[in-house]
Amino acid sequence: MGARLFAWLQYLLPQHAISRLVGWLGRLEVPWARTALVRGFMAMFRIDMSEAAEPDPLAYASFNAFFTRALQPEARPMPTAAEALACPVDGRVSQCTDVEDGQLFQAKGFRYDLERLLGGPAPEALWDGSFATLYLAPYDYHRIHAPADGRLVEMRYLPGALFSVNGATVSAVPRLFARNERVACLFETDFGPMAVVLVGALNVGSIETTWAGEVAPGPDRQAAFWRYPQEGPGSVRLARGEELGRFNFGSTVIVILPQGGPRFAPAISAGRRVRLGETLAS
Structure with missing residues (x-):
């Protein structure tokens, strides 16, 4: 109640x-x-x-x-295995499970659509892939880093509500992550497509990316989409562990991996504290 x-x-x-x-x-x-x-x-x-x-x-x-302070360079070493994906943030795992026919599990009784979360078409390989929802509390480090080497294909700014993303609200507001303001980043990697979604929340002043600066809130809060070339001027490539963006106040990051791609590590389970740089999947 x-x-x-x-x-x-x-x-x-x-x-x-x-x-x-x-x-x-x-x-x-x-x-x-x-x-x-x-x-x-x-x-x-x-x-x-x-x-x-x-x-x-x-x-x-x-x-x-x-x-949004930076950490010392040696504070968060990356996984030793070259093929391992790195946890992109410090935080707590809210959910970590499979995407089922384009549906993501939020909390008991609540699911939401992958394409609504991403604000448009999703790569087919993500429809039955897997995902981890990572909640950043106010006391956590608030920069987000790339889980894997990848090329940015598209960035989407989706205006929306700004509900809190703490456990109480997640368990009470349907489709919360697909209705809050957010920035969805679609990457091409060696293992296929990967999505990293930065979800805004109450008291989140803005969402920034390293290549575009402040993206949310956007002008007049209208949805916006950016496509990035494969090579040359304007292309964006990130190495595993490289800074991707930051929240100006805390929120949630959702990482979506393709079917047949890396599997989330058994330790990445709901309720567990995680740290930037530990093995997220392999």
Whole structure:
């Protein structure tokens, strides 16, 4: 009952106005505001700064710069096996299972469409592939990295709602990941197509990618699609572990792998904490 009430209250909130306000506050470079926000956040979540490239939390120009801080290069080594896929984030596994005829499992009683999640046609190999939903809590590292070497084929910005993506809301709001604002990235890899979907949420000020900058929220919140050439100017290739993007405040990443491709590691199961760089699939 509590989870359902929490979810229904979110239907009534001005989700985008709240998120814009939070985003504005997070980018303030006024020293007293930055200091108050950072110290309050540190006290609430007991943030460990020992792995940060800049370990002094008050050295950042704004709260958002602190929140999206980089890690030391050696903090997250990649898998030793060349064929292994790397976990793209620090977070918690919400779901990890098969895609069934273009349907993804959200929570008990709830499934959602692959093509609705991706905002358009999905490569056929993903229709019966597998996926992992990875939730980033506020205290997690908030940059996203490439799970595997790949060439970006298409990026899609899909405007939508901004429900919270915590466990209570996921279990109460139907098709949540396919209705929230999101950026879907479709890659071509040695093992076939791969999708990495960055899902926005309440208080997420924006979603950025390393090749396009801030993508969400888009101008006038209209859907947008970008195709990328295979070679030459404008092409985008990422190596495994290379930074892909970041959330300006926390959310969820969904990684979708093709049928017959790498299989998720047995340890990547619902409820488990994961760290950037550990073996996601092989």
